[in-house]
Amino acid sequence: MIKEKYYISDFCSIRDKKVFKNGEQLYIDSESDSLKDFGKGIYQYLELKYPKFHKMDELCKLGFLASEVLLRDSDKLDQDTALVLSNRSSSLDTDRKHQVSIQDREDFYPSPAVFVYTLPNIIMGEISIKNKMKSENAFFVTESFDADLMSKYSKILMDTGKATNVICGWVDLDNDKYDVFLAFLSKKGRIELTKEELNNLYNQ
Amino acid sequence: MKKVYLVADNIISPLGFSTEENVENLRLNQTGIKKVDDNYIWSEPFFGAVVNNDKLSEAWDIISKDSGYTKLEKMMLISVSKLLAENSSLDITKCGVVISTTKGNINSLRDDSYKKAYLTSISKTVQDYFKLDHTPLILSNACISGGLALAVGKRMIQSELFEDVVIIGGDLLSEFTLSGFFSFQAVSPAPCKPFCKNRTGISLGEAAASVWLSSNKKNVTEEVISISGDASANDANHISGPSRTGEGLYISITKALKDAGIESNQIDYITAHGTATPYNDEMEAIAFNRAGMKNVPINSLKGYYGHTLGASALIESIIARHCLINNELFASLGFEELGVSESINVIAKNHKKELKRVLKTASGFGGCNVALIIEKEV
Numbered sequence: 001m002i003k004e005k006y007y008i009s010d011f012c013s014i015r016d017k018k019v020f021k022n023g024e025q026l027y028i029d030s031e032s033d034s035l036k037d038f039g040k041g042i043y044q045y046l047e048l049k050y051p052k053f054h055k056m057d058e059l060c061k062l063g064f065l066a067s068e069v070l071l072r073d074s075d076k077l078d079q080d081t082a083l084v085l086s087n088r089s090s091s092l093d094t095d096r097k098h099q100v101s102i103q104d105r106e107d108f109y110p111s112p113a114v115f116v117y118t119l120p121n122i123i124m125g126e127i128s129i130k131n132k133m134k135s136e137n138a139f140f141v142t143e144s145f146d147a148d149l150m151s152k153y154s155k156i157l158m159d160t161g162k163a164t165n166v167i168c169g170w171v172d173l174d175n176d177k178y179d180v181f182l183a184f185l186s187k188k189g190r191i192e193l194t195k196e197e198l199n200n201l202y203n204q
Numbered sequence: 205m206k207k208v209y210l211v212a213d214n215i216i217s218p219l220g221f222s223t224e225e226n227v228e229n230l231r232l233n234q235t236g237i238k239k240v241d242d243n244y245i246w247s248e249p250f251f252g253a254v255v256n257n258d259k260l261s262e263a264w265d266i267i268s269k270d271s272g273y274t275k276l277e278k279m280m281l282i283s284v285s286k287l288l289a290e291n292s293s294l295d296i297t298k299c300g301v302v303i304s305t306t307k308g309n310i311n312s313l314r315d316d317s318y319k320k321a322y323l324t325s326i327s328k329t330v331q332d333y334f335k336l337d338h339t340p341l342i343l344s345n346a347c348i349s350g351g352l353a354l355a356v357g358k359r360m361i362q363s364e365l366f367e368d369v370v371i372i373g374g375d376l377l378s379e380f381t382l383s384g385f386f387s388f389q390a391v392s393p394a395p396c397k398p399f400c401k402n403r404t405g406i407s408l409g410e411a412a413a414s415v416w417l418s419s420n421k422k423n424v425t426e427e428v429i430s431i432s433g434d435a436s437a438n439d440a441n442h443i444s445g446p447s448r449t450g451e452g453l454y455i456s457i458t459k460a461l462k463d464a465g466i467e468s469n470q471i472d473y474i475t476a477h478g479t480a481t482p483y484n485d486e487m488e489a490i491a492f493n494r495a496g497m498k499n500v501p502i503n504s505l506k507g508y509y510g511h512t513l514g515a516s517a518l519i520e521s522i523i524a525r526h527c528l529i530n531n532e533l534f535a536s537l538g539f540e541e542l543g544v545s546e547s548i549n550v551i552a553k554n555h556k557k558e559l560k561r562v563l564k565t566a567s568g569f570g571g572c573n574v575a576l577i578i579e580k581e582v
Contacts, residue, residue: 088322090308092322095307095321096313098383099313099380102380108383110384111387112384112388115384115385115387116443118380118384119344119346119568119570120344121345121346121568121569121570122443122569124438124570128438128439129440129441129571132440134439134451134455136435136436137438138356138436139343139345141323141327141342141343141344142339142341143327152363152365153356155363157359159363162435162459
């Protein structure tokens with residue numbers, strides 16, 4: 001096992017109707033009054049043409065859009081770029097939708113298109129499909145963003161050769177409250193990967 | 205790199221509340237899958253493997269008088285309590301703790317205690333019950349969670365974050381998941397038949413389990429068994445359908461073999477995922493063939509336990525450890541005639557066999573796959 005120095009090469013966040021990349025505001029939408037419209041706005045801003053996007057649940061859309069922002073103008077990605085994501089609310093946003101469809105046995109209409117999104121790791125599936133990443137995935141559920149866990153587990157993957165780079169972060173959605181932060185970790189960059197730095201960037 | 209030993213384990217399932225009882229029932233080819241007539245779960249009878257509530261209450265009364273826990277929490281707490289009672293040298297307050305679950309207390313969504321539906325509530329429950337000064341980590345990675353949790357535990361130990369890690373896994377057979385799998389038309393009208401020509405889908409199950417992983421060989425009192433290789437890979441193909449080429453599973457297997465420093469012909473037994481859906485079992489057969497393992501004895505334990513989601517790969521790894529200890533293989537229950545396009549060597553009858561290395565695999569929604577090599581020191 002080789003313990004090397006790793007860096008936070010790029011980072012981005014989606015919160016409060018704004019999208020940031022490496023600390024700079026990329027997109028703002030104070031008009032939209034739904035998360036769905038906000039997501040659609042980002043999709044159009046990024047000039048994406050990806051029909052699968054429209055089938056995703058809102059949690060996956062947020063994670064997917066953040067990954068597109070993070071990886072834009074980047075050639076760093078490879079087949080061994082791992083995904084290590086986390087959140088507080090798992091897939092509860094869609095869990096509630098599925099629950100509504102089965103709450104009344106006289107009016108019972110569960111749908112596979114909803115049910116498949118009742119797992120938080122589906123976000124990583126969507127990002128992997130788009131970017132053809134056949135890599136390590138792990139989804140953790142923690143009370144709040146755990147920079148210590150994210151940096152330690154990502155370092156393990158890179159130290160043991162299980163990943164060359166890691167996209168780590170936080171993709172949370174609960175009752176329309178959302179908070180998304182992704183970081184690209186690799187052997188190149190200006191900001192050294194420490195839990196303090198990762199936490200600072202998350203809190204920016 | 206440090207070795208990571210599987211030191212001790214416990215399973216709470218319809219086949220028993222100790223690993224020994226579970227193994228004994230497997231030896232008798234007893235299944236936990238029965239016709240379930242429980243209106244709380246489903247309006248009509250269905251085939252599934254549920255933990256008997258009266259038996260659970262009895263076991264719970266022995267360790268606690270507090271009734272303020274959910275069924276899943278009781279199962280997990282009993283499992284860990286038994287693990288601790290049987291292993292006096294295990295101090296859980298000094299261990300890393302990883303909890304693997306897909307849906308946790310999901311029944312709380314339909315009742316009014318929705319706060320329990322947050323997976324972190326289980327983490328808090330375990331922390332408070334065992335008076336831990338750190339919060340257990342929750343891993344929720346679909347149907348590979350239990351196997352991936354073992355890999356995560358191994359990695360935490362090898363990176364010297366902890367000397368010992370306790371892995372806890374569990375999921376319930378709930379209306380929530382059953383209705384979802386019914387909507388996919390994936391639920392079998394009879395007990396599931398993995399890899400069989402006559403398979404008609406999954407049977408769901410519920411269980412909890414716990415494992416003590418340690419880097420300290422002094423803790424090992426039985427046969428010396430370690431996780432010598434692990435890897436996970438995404439198919440990058442489809443979120444609910446398995447890859448037609450078994451890509452992610454194949455990559456996981458190849459990388460896990462490399463991690464263990466062995467070749468595919470050194471595997472003596474495969475304990476597969478084998479859910480008994482047409483596409484999953486087909487995908488696995490393709491991946492095992494690509495990996496050059498078509499002649500390796502293989503079974504799926506889903507015919508005994510049903511699919512226990514976040515617990516399944518953990519339980520199957522525990523059983524693999526005991527197969528290594530006892531040098532025995534169990535029949536792949538429900539299997540009659542090969543029903544996958546590529547040849548695999550499904551175990552038809554229980555038998556004794558000298559075993560040194562086992563491959564455990566799992567695959568799940570989101571295109572995720574995991575492979576573990578479990579090895580006996582001889």
